[in-house]
Amino acid sequence: MMATSGGIVILTEMLSSLPPSERKIASYIINNPEEALTLTAVELGNRSSTSGAAVIRLCKSLNLKGFQDLKLRIAGDLHKTEEVGLRDIEPNEPLLSVIKKMTNNSVQTIRETAELLNVEQLQKVVEKVKNAKSLHFIGVGASSIIAQDAQQKFLRINKNAYAFTDLHMAATQVANTTKKDVVLGISFSGETVEVAKILQLAKKNNATTISLTKYGKSLVTEEADLKLYTSATREPTFRSGATSSRIAQLHVIDILFMSVASLQYDDTVEHLNATREAVEFLSKKGKRSNRN
Known part of the structure; x- marks a missing residue:
């Protein structure tokens, strides 16, 4: 199934990293999208002073x-x-304005991310994750929070899932992976060297490597067998807060989790019920044992 939107998003997000001639074409399309639809590749090349x-x-x-x-x-x-x-x-933004802006930003980022997901790639990722002996989620900084969220989700449906805040421990674990395992590296920029190196370690053991990054080529995607993308959110002043990018990453993990859960629906329900009951058991007050 081919995506039917997201062209402008992709062009905008890749613009700065394109070679000069391709950048000219991308800029022309962004500024003249209606006209671009009526042109052949050769005509578009001529209009943008490049070539077909x-x-x-x-x-x-x-x-x-x-x-x-x-x-x-x-x-x-x-x-x-x-x-x-x-x-x-x-x-000094008014609270109501902050609520409106942040809500709009999150909704738009989720929509753009959905447009960037390649259904064929996602299907392959879902199959690999579903059949994996163990899952390893790797992230640094804000992305480590996403890795921990993924671990928690998949543990609840009886998957051997791992997420590490200590990258030395992550490297140690990944060094023992096999072709039956999946290692998913999470990096918004795609340029987190440590994540790329851990994926490289996984590839040496023939484990399946998956990347979750913003759209485009990067150090992390180069080490990935399968690639998932999020929208490259534009957060100029508060980018370090990783607000919209975090929402986008969580959205992809949720989609991945629900897709796997759907394929093993009965087992998923059983495991979710068991884990929920276990958590409820911990919160109940137990009877004190009588000691003589």
């Missing part, structure tokens, strides 16, 4: 199947209702 071959190279750089795939996505974008856009907070 450069248009084809652009589609390859965007990880798309071809020019028609890009045009289909752009056509989908043009049929969407207008979005407000991601907005940063201002000094």
Whole structure:
């Protein structure tokens, strides 16, 4: 199944990393999306002072199947209702305004992330995760929180899942993986060296490696057999807070978890009930034992 929107998002997020000729084409499409839909690759190349071959190279750089795939996505974008856009907070922002902005930012980031997910890649990831002997979620800083969330979710459905805040421990664990295991590296930028190196270790053992990053090529994606993407959120002043990017990563993990759970529905319900009862048992007041 091919995605039917997200073309403008992909072009915008990849713009700065594209070669000069491809950047010209991308800029032209962003500024003239309606016109671009009516053009052939050669015509678009002429309009952007490049070439038809450069248009084809652009589609390859965007990880798309071809020019028609890009045009289909752009056509989908043009049929969407207008979005407000991601907005940063201002000094002494009123609380109601902060609520509105943050809600809008989160909703838009989730929508953009959904548009960037490749269903074919996701299907392969779901199958690998479902059949894995063990799952290893690797993240640094804010991404480590996502790794821990993933671990908690999959533990609840009886999967051997691990997440480490200590990367030395993570490397030690991954060094013992096999082809039956899955290692998923999480990095918003995709340039977290430690995460890339741990995926590299996993590949040496023939474990399946998966990346979860913003859209585009990076150190982390280069080490991944399968790639999942989130929207490259624009958080200029408070980017270090990793607000929208965190929401996007959690959304992908939720999609992955629910997809796996759906394929083993009865077992999932059974395991969720068992874990819920175990947690409830801990919170109940037990009877004191009588001692003589």
